[in-house]
Amino acid sequence: MAGTLAALFAASAAMADVTLHDKAALEVFLSSGSPCCVIDARSELNRMRTPLPDTLPYRKGLKINPTGVVVVVADNDARAMAVGKLLADTSKAKDVYAVKGGATTWRALTAGQATSGIRFVIPKNTCEQGVPLQELRY
Numbered sequence: 711m712a713g714t715l716a717a718l719f720a721a722s723a724a725m726a727d728v729t730l731h732d733k734a735a736l737e738v739f740l741s742s743g744s745p746c747c748v749i750d751a752r753s754e755l756n757r758m759r760t761p762l763p764d765t766l767p768y769r770k771g772l773k774i775n776p777t778g779v780v781v782v783v784a785d786n787d788a789r790a791m792a793v794g795k796l797l798a799d800t801s802k803a804k805d806v807y808a809v810k811g812g813a814t815t816w817r818a819l820t821a822g823q824a825t826s827g828i829r830f831v832i833p834k835n836t837c838e839q840g841v842p843l844q845e846l847r848y
Contacts, residue, residue, distance in 0.1 A: 726780070726798035728806040730787055732831045733815050736807065739779070740819060747776045750794040751784040752813060762816060768793055773800065780806045 720767045731739070739746075746817055751768035758765060766774075772782065780803045786788035790808035809815050 712816055726801075726803040726806050728740050728794040728798050728808060730791060730810045731807045732810045736781075736815070739807065744778055746773060746779045746807075748781045748783065748816075749774075749787060749797065751782050751791065753785055756785060756813070757797065760813065762813060763820075764832060772797070774803070776801060778805050779804060781809060782806060783809045784814060786810055816847060 725827060748762070748765045749768050749772075750762050750765040752762075757767055760812045765783065768782075774797065780794070780797055780801070782790045782794045782797065784793055785809065787810055790812065791809075794806040798838075
């Protein structure tokens with residue numbers, strides 16, 4: 711029994727925190743310059759209508775190996791949290807931030823990149839750090 715409880719505690723301690731972040735909290739995070747992996751969990755139709763540059767489209771069974779925070783943009787807050795929990799359970803993400811307000815919030819954050827100093831890294835292999843394919847600096 712004690713071994714089972716210890717295993718459960720160790721498993722829960724290793725899981726990433728999934729939290730809902732509003733625009734102000736995301737601005738603080740992004741201004742820190744920490745690299746992040748941005749997952750677009752919106753419907754396929756919404757992704758085609760209004761693509762979000764520098765994001766990785768979510769699909770069922772997506773496997774990622776992030777070395778930083780995972781940011782999830784979805785059609786609604788509940789979907790962002792649900793996908794965030796799935797990614798937290800199946801990856802070694804440190805933290806998962808669900809974007810409150812979805813694509814509208816994300817666009818508002820990234821619209822001012824040219825003057826804010828925000829940095830996005832396009833990873834070589836699905837959210838893995840190392841030598842990036844491209845790094846955009848504003």
